[in-house]
Amino acid sequence: MSGPTTGPVLQLRGITKTYRMGADNIVHALRGADLDVRPGEFVALMGPSGSGKSTMMNILGCLDVPDAGSYVLAGQNVGSLNDDRLAAIRNKHIGFVFQTFNLLARLNALENVELPLIYGGDRRARRDRAKQALEDVGLGARIRHRPNELSGGQQQRVAIARALLNDPALILADEPTGNLDSRSTAEILAIFQRLNDAGKTVVMVTHEPDVAEHCKRIVRMRDGVVSGDDIVASPRRADAELQRAGTAASVDLHGAAVPAG
Numbered sequence: 473m474s475g476p477t478t479g480p481v482l483q484l485r486g487i488t489k490t491y492r493m494g495a496d497n498i499v500h501a502l503r504g505a506d507l508d509v510r511p512g513e514f515v516a517l518m519g520p521s522g523s524g525k526s527t528m529m530n531i532l533g534c535l536d537v538p539d540a541g542s543y544v545l546a547g548q549n550v551g552s553l554n555d556d557r558l559a560a561i562r563n564k565h566i567g568f569v570f571q572t573f574n575l576l577a578r579l580n581a582l583e584n585v586e587l588p589l590i591y592g593g594d595r596r597a598r599r600d601r602a603k604q605a606l607e608d609v610g611l612g613a614r615i616r617h618r619p620n621e622l623s624g625g626q627q628q629r630v631a632i633a634r635a636l637l638n639d640p641a642l643i644l645a646d647e648p649t650g651n652l653d654s655r656s657t658a659e660i661l662a663i664f665q666r667l668n669d670a671g672k673t674v675v676m677v678t679h680e681p682d683v684a685e686h687c688k689r690i691v692r693m694r695d696g697v698v699s700g701d702d703i704v705a706s707p708r709r710a711d712a713e714l715q716r717a718g719t720a721a722s723v724d725l726h727g728a729a730v731p732a733g
């Protein structure tokens with residue numbers, strides 16, 4: 473567990489965000505959200521559609537800025553940073569994974585993973601790191617494949633490799649398994665659990681209780697605020713579920729007893 477000197481990796485206080493779609497259509501996406509996440513946590517962010525989860529994730533990922541409230545990330549008050557500093561802190565600390573993978577169709581897996589490094593380091597070292605990242609997510613044999621030659625689960629693993637390239641301490645994933653079948657979902661969860669075991673902090677949005685039960689903590693949102701916060705006593709392990717499933721097409725993510733024989 474975190475010692476008393478381990479401060480939160482991120483802290484949100486009183487975050488509000490309002491979208492204006494024309495003069496008389498105002499959406500209060502966040503209405504004063506508070507959240508603390510400590511190093512090494514694996515948090516599931518749940519809540520009904522429209523409750524503000526993605527807005528919160530975009531703010532956590534420095535992809536968007538709040539209207540009011542404070543956001544401290546790795547000891548820095550993000551609200552005081554200009555766009556360049558915001559991009560720098562994002563690149564250094566955060567790996568972002570999206571539901572829709574966001575890979576470039578014309579580039580192969582290796583080129584997609586290399587993208588965030590294009591402005592830094594020498595070309596050879598960059599390529600080696602990208603290859604290693606793809607091997608780490610089990611795609612070493614598919615580095616020349618383009619997105620349309622990969623399954624959804626494989627595309628998401630490419631996106632995870634890309635997110636990990638700068639070795640961020642914090643991984644943010646917005647419904648990363650939302651478009652995936654149960655086997656691919658288990659594979660993605662196993663990767664996140666392995667990363668979390670190795671010390672990375674993970675915050676993941678999901679609609680599915682079965683998926684959330686693989687996390688260590690479940691934070692619930694409703695109407696733009698955090699409405700619940702629970703520890704998961706014994707998180708399910710995706711690697712065990714994959715092992716139990718063997719070569720079966722579907723994986724039982726609920727971990728119910730599998731009938732013998």
Ligand code: ADP
Pocket residue numbers: 491492493499500501519520521522523524525526527528
């Ligand atoms: P969730 O991810 O929980 O489904 P969101 O954070 O995406 O919720 O959305 C919260 C509310 O804000 C919704 O009512 C949504 O329609 C609105 N919203 C989100 N993004 C925008 C945007 N870019 N412009 C206008 N309204 C938005």
Ligand code: MG
Pocket residue numbers: 525526527
């Ligand atoms: Mg969303």
